[in-house]
Amino acid sequence: MRTATPHAFQPRKTPVQKRSTVTVEAIAEATIQVLLAVGLDRLTTTRVAERAGVSVGTLYQYYPNKQSLLFAVLEHHLNNVMEKVEAACEGARHKPLAEMIRDMVEAFVDAKMERADISVALYRVSADAGGPALIKRISQRSRNAVEAMLQTATDAELLPDKVTIDMMLAAMAGVMRSLLEAGPSPVTVRKSREQLVLLCQSYMAAATAKRA
Amino acid sequence: MRTATPHAFQPRKTPVQKRSTVTVEAIAEATIQVLLAVGLDRLTTTRVAERAGVSVGTLYQYYPNKQSLLFAVLEHHLNNVMEKVEAACEGARHKPLAEMIRDMVEAFVDAKMERADISVALYRVSADAGGPALIKRISQRSRNAVEAMLQTATDAELLPDKVTIDMMLAAMAGVMRSLLEAGPSPVTVRKSREQLVLLCQSYMAAATAKRA
Amino acid sequence: MRTATPHAFQPRKTPVQKRSTVTVEAIAEATIQVLLAVGLDRLTTTRVAERAGVSVGTLYQYYPNKQSLLFAVLEHHLNNVMEKVEAACEGARHKPLAEMIRDMVEAFVDAKMERADISVALYRVSADAGGPALIKRISQRSRNAVEAMLQTATDAELLPDKVTIDMMLAAMAGVMRSLLEAGPSPVTVRKSREQLVLLCQSYMAAATAKRA
Amino acid sequence: MRTATPHAFQPRKTPVQKRSTVTVEAIAEATIQVLLAVGLDRLTTTRVAERAGVSVGTLYQYYPNKQSLLFAVLEHHLNNVMEKVEAACEGARHKPLAEMIRDMVEAFVDAKMERADISVALYRVSADAGGPALIKRISQRSRNAVEAMLQTATDAELLPDKVTIDMMLAAMAGVMRSLLEAGPSPVTVRKSREQLVLLCQSYMAAATAKRA
DNA sequence: CATGAATGAGGTTTCATTCAT
DNA sequence: TATGAATGAAACCTCATTCAT
Numbered sequence: 001m002r003t004a005t006p007h008a009f010q011p012r013k014t015p016v017q018k019r020s021t022v023t024v025e026a027i028a029e030a031t032i033q034v035l036l037a038v039g040l041d042r043l044t045t046t047r048v049a050e051r052a053g054v055s056v057g058t059l060y061q062y063y064p065n066k067q068s069l070l071f072a073v074l075e076h077h078l079n080n081v082m083e084k085v086e087a088a089c090e091g092a093r094h095k096p097l098a099e100m101i102r103d104m105v106e107a108f109v110d111a112k113m114e115r116a117d118i119s120v121a122l123y124r125v126s127a128d129a130g131g132p133a134l135i136k137r138i139s140q141r142s143r144n145a146v147e148a149m150l151q152t153a154t155d156a157e158l159l160p161d162k163v164t165i166d167m168m169l170a171a172m173a174g175v176m177r178s179l180l181e182a183g184p185s186p187v188t189v190r191k192s193r194e195q196l197v198l199l200c201q202s203y204m205a206a207a208t209a210k211r212a
Numbered sequence: 213m214r215t216a217t218p219h220a221f222q223p224r225k226t227p228v229q230k231r232s233t234v235t236v237e238a239i240a241e242a243t244i245q246v247l248l249a250v251g252l253d254r255l256t257t258t259r260v261a262e263r264a265g266v267s268v269g270t271l272y273q274y275y276p277n278k279q280s281l282l283f284a285v286l287e288h289h290l291n292n293v294m295e296k297v298e299a300a301c302e303g304a305r306h307k308p309l310a311e312m313i314r315d316m317v318e319a320f321v322d323a324k325m326e327r328a329d330i331s332v333a334l335y336r337v338s339a340d341a342g343g344p345a346l347i348k349r350i351s352q353r354s355r356n357a358v359e360a361m362l363q364t365a366t367d368a369e370l371l372p373d374k375v376t377i378d379m380m381l382a383a384m385a386g387v388m389r390s391l392l393e394a395g396p397s398p399v400t401v402r403k404s405r406e407q408l409v410l411l412c413q414s415y416m417a418a419a420t421a422k423r424a
Numbered sequence: 425m426r427t428a429t430p431h432a433f434q435p436r437k438t439p440v441q442k443r444s445t446v447t448v449e450a451i452a453e454a455t456i457q458v459l460l461a462v463g464l465d466r467l468t469t470t471r472v473a474e475r476a477g478v479s480v481g482t483l484y485q486y487y488p489n490k491q492s493l494l495f496a497v498l499e500h501h502l503n504n505v506m507e508k509v510e511a512a513c514e515g516a517r518h519k520p521l522a523e524m525i526r527d528m529v530e531a532f533v534d535a536k537m538e539r540a541d542i543s544v545a546l547y548r549v550s551a552d553a554g555g556p557a558l559i560k561r562i563s564q565r566s567r568n569a570v571e572a573m574l575q576t577a578t579d580a581e582l583l584p585d586k587v588t589i590d591m592m593l594a595a596m597a598g599v600m601r602s603l604l605e606a607g608p609s610p611v612t613v614r615k616s617r618e619q620l621v622l623l624c625q626s627y628m629a630a631a632t633a634k635r636a
Numbered sequence: 637m638r639t640a641t642p643h644a645f646q647p648r649k650t651p652v653q654k655r656s657t658v659t660v661e662a663i664a665e666a667t668i669q670v671l672l673a674v675g676l677d678r679l680t681t682t683r684v685a686e687r688a689g690v691s692v693g694t695l696y697q698y699y700p701n702k703q704s705l706l707f708a709v710l711e712h713h714l715n716n717v718m719e720k721v722e723a724a725c726e727g728a729r730h731k732p733l734a735e736m737i738r739d740m741v742e743a744f745v746d747a748k749m750e751r752a753d754i755s756v757a758l759y760r761v762s763a764d765a766g767g768p769a770l771i772k773r774i775s776q777r778s779r780n781a782v783e784a785m786l787q788t789a790t791d792a793e794l795l796p797d798k799v800t801i802d803m804m805l806a807a808m809a810g811v812m813r814s815l816l817e818a819g820p821s822p823v824t825v826r827k828s829r830e831q832l833v834l835l836c837q838s839y840m841a842a843a844t845a846k847r848a
Numbered sequence: 849c850a851t852g853a854a855t856g857a858g859g860t861t862t863c864a865t866t867c868a869t
Numbered sequence: 870t871a872t873g874a875a876t877g878a879a880a881c882c883t884c885a886t887t888c889a890t
Contacts, residue, residue: 020870041341044863046873055872056865066864127339129253132393139390163400167387167407174386175379178351181344188375195379195419202418203411232853256880267855272882444874465765468859479876484861551763553677556817563814587824591811591831598810599803602775605768612799619803623839630838631831656849680884682852691851692886702885 024062026052031073036117040124045069070125071134077115077122078138084111085142089149097153097208101201104146105172109193112176120180142169156208164207168200175199236274238264243285247333257281282337283346289327289334290350296323297354301361309365309420313413316358317384321405324388332392354381368420376419380412387411448486450476455497459545469493494549495558501539501546502562508535509566513573521577521632525625528570529596533617536600544604566593580632588631592624599623660698662688667709672753676760681705706761707770713751713758714774720747721778725785732791733844737837740782741808745829748812756816778805792844800843804836811835 030052034043045066049059063069088107092100112119126135143165150159160168179192242264246255257278261271275281300319304312324331338347355377362371372380391404454476458467469490473483487493512531516524536543550559567589574583603616666688670679681702685695699705724743728736748755762771779801786795815828 039341045865046863049873057867057872058870060865061870124339127336129251136394163403163407166390167404167411170387170390171383171411172386174384174389175382177386178378178382182348191375192379195375198418199379199383199411199415202414206410206414207407235853257882258880268882269856269884270854273853276882278881447874463765469861470859480861481863481877482875485874488861490860548763551760553675553760560818587827587831590814591828591835594811594814595807595835596810598808598813599806601810602802602806606772615799616803619799619843622842623803623807623835626838626842627835630834681886682884685852693851693888694849696886697849 020062023052023054023058027054027059027062027069028073028076031069032118032121035073035121035125040121043070067128067130070128071130074122074125074131075134075138077118078135081108081111082138082141082145084108086145089145092149093152094154096155097150097204098201100149100153101204102197104149105197105200106193108172109176109189109196112180113189116180119176120183123177123181139166139169158208160204160207164204168203171199171203172196232274235264235266235270239266239271239274239281240285240288243281244330244333247285247337248329252282252333252336255282279340279342282340283342286334286337286343287346287350289330290347292327293320293323294350294353294357296320298357301357304361305364306366308367309362309416310413312361312365313416314409316361317409317412318405320384321388321401321408324392325401328392331388332395335389335393351378351381370420372416372419376416380415383411383415384408444486447476447478447482451478451483451486451493452497452500455493456542456545459497459549460541464494464545464548467494491552491554494552495554498546498549498555499558499562501542502559504539505532505535506562506565506569508532510569513569517573517576518578520579521574521628522625524573524577525628526621528573529621529624530617532596533600533613533620536604537613540604543600544607547601547605563590563593582632584628584631588628592627595623595627596620656698659688659690659694663690663695663698663705664709664712667705668754668757671709671757671761676757679706703764703766706764707766710758710761710767711770711774713754714771717744717747718774718777718781720744722781725781728785729788730790733786733789733840734837736785736789737840738833740785741833741836742829744808745812745825745832748816749825752816755812756819759813759817775802775805794844796840796843800840804839807835807839808832 027048030048031043034048034051038047045059046056048069049056052059059069063072084107085104088103089100092103095103125131143162146165146169147162150156150165175192175196179189182188184192239260242260243255246260246263250259257271258268260281261268264271271281275284296319297316300315301312304315307315337343355374358377358381359374362368362377387404387408391401394400396404451472454472455467458472458475462471469483470480472493473480476483483493487496508531509528512527513524516527519527549555567586570589570593571586574580574589599616599620603613606612608616663684666684667679670684670687674683681695682692684705685692688695695705699708720743721740724739725736728739731739761767779798782801782805783795783798786792786801811828811832815825818824820828
């Protein structure tokens with residue numbers, strides 16, 4: 001993949017007509033399908049276009065380059081997870097800390113597992129140049145959501161600072177990745193989910209206590 | 213990068229003559245240099261050979277393909293980190309749990325930060341096909357080292373099981389990655405190091421307590 | 425030339441637009457030109473594309489690999505000869521055996537001599553992996569044509585069986601090859617043509633008589 | 637295969653010491669083995685040397701280049717066949733024409749079939765640049781042998797001229813090639829052998845008669 | 849004489865991207 | 870807007886051959 005100038009990773013035009021929207025989505029969906037079917041190495045723009053039932057030319061009408069296509073899919077996936085987490089955070093307001101954490105972590109794990117195959121496939125995409133930046137941008141949102149939630153905790157004596165929250169989120173992401181890449185059994189998933197809850201709870205407890 | 217058959221990621225021949233050994237190392241070193249200088253996308257075998265002061269042909273005498281070259285470097289790096297962690301684990305035997313964890317985590321963070329640039333660059337390499345498998349193989353070693361250490365803890369009532377250790381390690385890896393990819397200031401590093409120690413300690417404490 | 429999987433020797437796509445058809449033919453023609461100009465050893469896909477006035481990429485749109493290109497040309501040549509032979513066979517129906525044979529053999533020799541240079545150049549191509557199979561497939565056609573003709577012979581008491589016909593055809597091919605590779609004078613060609621007719625006639629006569 | 641200058645196809649030195657002779661033969665034998673094992677496309681000088689248990693350097697002491705190695709093997713094979721045919725020709729002197737032909741043809745077929753696999757593999761070798769010349773040189777010998785034999789025929793009224801003999805030999809070669817490349821069953825071989833005898837006999841009879 | 853590490857020209861093939869239709 | 874034929878830079882990798890040890 002010959003990477004273009006950094007600013008070029010956004011979709012080219014925001015479609016207004018309905019037909020365009022359909023096309024854009026068909027292309028994004030086809031990208032996932034191809035990704036799962038043949039892997040990132042053999043994903044070509046032509047193949048994606050074929051699968052989407054359009055010509056390559058059309059593909060390039062909506063995505064300025066291959067990278068932007070991949071990133072759009074990645075972003076969509078991350079946003080999807082994000083929304084679930086945010087929803088959980090909203091729903092868990094005004095609860096005790098441990099419950100908050102549990103709800104949030106479980107929402108995260110469940111969201112990721114829901115499309116485990118895609119999650120795994122996208123790890124490789126996220127490693128492409130520019131990926132970390134994208135990830136970072138998205139993580140901001142989760143931090144904000146979590147932070148807002150924590151401020152309403154009924155039993156927290158001290159609020160954890162940003163570094164703490166980021167650390168927890170990074171730990172969650174790391175555990176999740178390791179889990180997904182292992183291709184885990186349902187049992188393993190359940191156990192790991194529990195343990196991850198525990199990990200986050202104990203850390204948050206310690207972090208809020210420590211300050212005191 | 214067209215990935216070959218899975219078995220093809222091992223170096224091709226073990227050099228017997230001294231001349232060869234020098235060459236092999238020069239190539240590996242050149243790979244890192246090129247990786248840091250131009251990035252993975254523009255790392256070509258020709259460029260690596262040039263930098264190493266040999267011909268492409270020579271490179272291919274020792275590495276059957278580009279992938280194996282990259283993986284050799286990745287493996288070397290991970291082994292390096294591993295050794296430091298193992299050493300810390302050995303040195304921390306027969307101490308209280310919290311101290312063990314601290315020593316181990318700090319060794320890990322320090323080892324990673326020692327060559328932060330390489331660590332970051334290799335994240336992309338590790339995403340290549342076959343990377344996760346390599347990582348997994350290496351992680352086994354760390355789990356064993358940590359497990360052996362924990363068994364000698366002077367104050368642990370219950371030993372954490374494998375899942376727990378794996379979780380901790382995955383969390384550590386995730387945090388480290390997130391940290392490294394952010395290109396952190398020394399201050400941030402110091403703070404994060406502390407926090408990561410806390411995270412692991414509190415989780416291990418909770419996990420060992422929980423069983424009881 | 426690294427030969428690919430056996431099924432990969434067919435042209436890649438059947439062009440629909442007129443522009444494409446022109447391109448495909450230009451490439452095939454260029455292949456012959458290059459073959460004659462520099463020989464098989466130095467025939468490269470790049471050179472062929474250049475000669476055809478297209479880019480390499482275009483070449484690979486229509487031929488999945490070098491081998492398929494060469495085979496397409498070989499097949500075309502053989503088909504061309506085949507058609508002449510078939511026409512002769514059709515035209516010689518309901519004649520005495522000796523005349524039939526004469527017409528057929530002469531058509532074969534003439535067809536081969538018509539593009540003697542190409543014929544010779546293609547012998548090397550036909551030796552490539554997969555060549556014999558191609559030859560075999562084409563030979564079926566000639567056997568059928570000859571067989572159909574012989575059944576209408578006005579004076580044949582017994583029909584020769586398939587083995588006999590194949591033998592005659594193989595002999596013809598062998599003689600022709602030996603002749604072409606010798607780079608013969610017109611006189612030699614004429615003499616050899618006569619003799620080959622005699623060879624086939626006498627063999628067929630003997631073979632049909634023998635059965636009786 | 638990058639072909640060298642035309643004069644370079646002869647073995648480099650005629651070994652006088654016994655050790656050398658052994659080495660030379662080991663290399664030749666290894667060439668055949670590799671040819672049969674992996675095919676011409678993947679036959680490399682290194683592989684041959686390995687199989688022969690010597691280093692590439694040593695191989696190049698005795699054969700100036702790859703081509704010469706292959707041609708040495710080809711020549712050896714052809715000489716072997718030749719000797720059998722010559723012996724048959726000598727043994728068939730002073731017999732009637734038909735018997736002569738039979739003995740000779742059968743010797744030829746049997747000699748070829750004796751190492752059918754090698755015969756087939758070498759067809760590709762003989763197509764390499766310079767091959768036809770080699771073949772031609774060898775064919776001279778067979779023509780001479782056959783000619784000498786025919787002159788002693790007890791019942792021949794007219795001697796066939798060189799063109800006639802060449803034609804017969806070319807036909808024989810063509811039939812044999814076609815037969816070998818088909819990978820024939822023993823039954824087919826036997827039948828074809830008979831038919832080839834018939835073909836040659838009838839042609840020679842016709843050719844000698846015709847002159848009259 | 850033997851070794852085998854080193855050479856490096858050069859071949860095949862891919863695929864993101866463009867633009868005339 | 871959509872199409873898809875054409876582009877062509879550039880990557881990977883091979884292997885016959887040499888020559889210092």
